[in-house]
Amino acid sequence: MFHPLRVAEVSPLTDDSVTLTFEVPDELRAAYRYAPGQHIAIRRRVGGAEIRRTYSLCDPVAAGAGPGPRRLRVGVRLVETGEFSTYALKELAPGDVLDVMTPAGRFVLEPRPGRFAAVVGGSGITPVLSQAATLLAREPRARFCLIRSDRTAASTMFLDEVAELKDRWPDRFQLVSALSQEEQQTGLPSGRLDTGRLEALLPALLPVAAVDGWYLCGPLGLVGAAERALRKLGVPRSRVHQEIFHVDEPPAPGPAAAIPGGGTVRATLDGRAGSWRAQAGETVLETVLRNRPDAPFACKGGVCGTCRSRLVSGEVRMDRNFALEPEETDAGYVLACQSHPLTPEVEVDFDA
Structure with missing residues (x-):
């Protein structure tokens, strides 16, 4: 879920990178609790188009649950032709407000001996x-x-x-x-x-x-x-x-989808389920987003894992996967942004 957060600081790190610090209101601190290694997605609208980028949280997590962090800090490196990173380094200023998703990700190291x-x-x-x-x-x-x-x-x-x-x-x-x-x-x-x-x-x-x-x-x-x-x-x-x-490499070519269009995608999200007709060439996420704009995603590149969902029925082909561990795929999890239906009916559960 996204919430508007105010930028508290934009601090230079190197010639081509900065840290962004967001203020977290008291009423949202619990929602922004995070584990060491998790990330946030930042959303910005430019000319009617939506840009989402994912950045990892860099500060340590204090001992004890507590009410949650007062601030969130991420590092942003300038990427050539990168719309958001260019904006962050050259235009973003304290006081600006951006939509920030609550922390996610399973690249986590919880403290233990x-x-x-x-x-x-x-x-x-x-x-x-x-x-x-x-x-x-x-x-x-x-x-x-x-x-x-x-x-x-x-x-x-x-x-x-x-x-x-x-x-x-x-x-x-x-x-x-x-x-x-x-x-x-x-x-x-x-x-x-x-x-x-x-x-x-x-x-x-x-x-x-x-x-x-x-x-x-x-x-x-x-x-x-x-x-x-x-x-x-x-x-x-x-x-x-x-x-x-x-990831600069294009996805490896896979077998053509058996269902070029007209199949059905059923999805459960936040406790509500729905079924929708898929259009030719769409991924599962694209079909869901046309009907449920609140479907979770960030990079759409198979990297961040935000769109992770469990395949309940049917078959899909994933173009690429750099986010899910082998045990997750063995358990039936897929990346909706990379999954193309191979059967007339596909059902996924984003809540699983």
Whole structure:
């Protein structure tokens, strides 16, 4: 659900990134409680068209339930031709009001004892910063290793916040930095963190088999490389969690939908069910949105998982999936924004 929130601060991070801080009214604080690693969607209307973008919350979560946060803070990096990121960096100002969705996402690390590690690239640091800061502050028996990759030192987001974690918990927080386009005096040699490099690096940094949870976040290339390296090192899939921030590749071509148009999509949303005729080429989400504009979505790219729903009956083809874990797809969950009906009738449940 979206609510209008006032922008409290727009603070520069690097030459091409800022943090946005939103004020949360007292009556909405409970609705905006979040777990470390979750994200929000921001909605803006431009010339009658709606723009939605998803950004991870970067601040730690305080101990205890409490009434919820007074403020929400996200990091925004400028994306070439990106409508919202350009607006955020060049026009957005304190006092402006934007529609903000309540927190969502399953890329979450709840504080618990153990050893944890993350491999992040670029703005992928954002949710992991919240995870690491929350874990270290609330669980004295936990350790965290952060391996981060950035283009240059000047482009590195949240440099001060990460340095503070290292200073505050030197015995429990390990930081390893790599720059792909610049040499650095300390840390790893320059260059990309590909599968072979990570396969050699990770065992040299920490006992891979003893890590209770791996958190991979950033562009598709880095996350895929890290996942392959961990698989080669024998890490169980259940210990690996990932969130993709950038996907430049087009979806792989799949078999043509058996139902080019005229089928029926039935959906349950907020306790109300309805059935609607699908038009040719539509995804399940597009069919639902024509009749239920409140259907949840953010990126429409198969990345954020906001449109996750359970397939109750029928069959669909998903063009791409960078949000659902294998156990979720095995349990019948799909991304409505990527799902095309393959049977005359398809039923999904957004409430499941």
